[in-house]
Amino acid sequence: MRRSALLTSLTTATVAAVLAGATPASAINTYNAQPAPERTEVGAMLALWDRDGDGVSETIDWYCSGTMVDRNTFLTAAHCTTDWPDGVRFYVSLDQDVQGALDKAKAEGLSPAEIAAEVGVEGTEHTSPDYPGNSVDAHDIAVIEFSDSQAAELAGRWPFTPAALPTAGLFDALGPRGLDATTWQVMGYGTEEALNGPGGQAHPGGGVRMKAELGFDALNKTWLRLAMNESRGYGGACYGDSGGPNFATVDGKLVLAGTTITGDTPCYATNVAYRVDTPSARGFLGDFVDLP
Structure with a gap:
């Protein structure tokens, strides 16, 4: 399991x-995702x-x-x-x-x-x-x-x-337009998004390294919130992806922006990462x- x-x-x-109401994230969704x-x-x-x-x-x-x-x-x-x-x-x-x-x-x-x-x-x-x-x-x-x-x-x-770590305060310095224009990717070994079955929802799969592109949502003092919406062409994290990387492409270079911590329960909408460019x-x- x-x-x-x-x-x-x-x-x-x-x-x-x-x-x-979020729960720990642990896997990459099946939609808009691929092996890495x-x-x-x-x-x-x-x-x-x-x-x-x-x-x-x-x-x-x-x-x-x-x-x-x-x-x-x-x-x-x-x-x-x-x-x-x-x-x-x-x-x-x-x-x-x-x-x-x-x-x-x-x-x-x-x-x-x-x-x-x-x-x-x-x-x-x-x-x-x-x-x-x-x-x-x-x-x-x-x-x-x-x-x-x-x-x-x-x-x-x-x-x-x-992986390349970011400089101090890199994502604050990018500003709203820069953050919106940045390409974001999440990677990990987690399970798939929720599937409905006779016994309720289940999260199958996991254990294989996958990747998916996400969209920018919000930047907080220590949190990076990224959109996983399938309709926008994004994938995202789920159970088992906790601790895994969220990368940003900055000046053509892949930079580790944060680590997956949590998201919405069925793994459909939001990935929340702990920023690694902050003082703490x-x-x-x-x-x-x-x-x-």
Whole structure:
């Protein structure tokens, strides 16, 4: 089941209050979207954890998306790395089809720990100490950091070029006309938009890296709101895309504008991203990466 009950519970009341009924985003819609094999810096976050509380980590699955922002730093959302049981271990895969890799490893009869090592590379999480923050700034930002040997393994398995981070206040400086004229893209491994069935709505699919173009909606102090409307030729994020990148093309260069945090419940209308050009986001990231 790609829409994890655990992932849903990780969204805080403060974020929900800001976004009025929104839920955590986790996947790319089927409409106006396509695979993104070329975006090798975009990956999936996996967790190895003890689901039944017996002291043995028997569950390995992917839960969020994210982006490599330098050779050893994977940027994701704080709600992806918090509220886990003690002993959880985090892994990152930059595979195009993470679900396929998991299915293959499980079919081979590997143990959960062996599956985790087969599918991803383990790292250490660092979550913003200010999370969950408040309605103005939720501080919903985290990284998974890799040692030199882990970073070498990651690059050896999936060669990538890290995403370009924005300069301070870049999107404020663009102004309304510049923001409207900018091309925006969201990427991630999340599920599909809501489908109605006999048991109610379901969000199928997920686990494959996808991309979709969005339209500009609004810029707030720490939030970037992007339109996903199918009728306007846009796609967007859904469950499982949390922590994944929202890119802007600025002066012909793809720049990481923000990370997917939430959106509307059925994943049809709005993607809300946490900006990474703000003082608070840069204050956190500056401890892990060289900022432009």
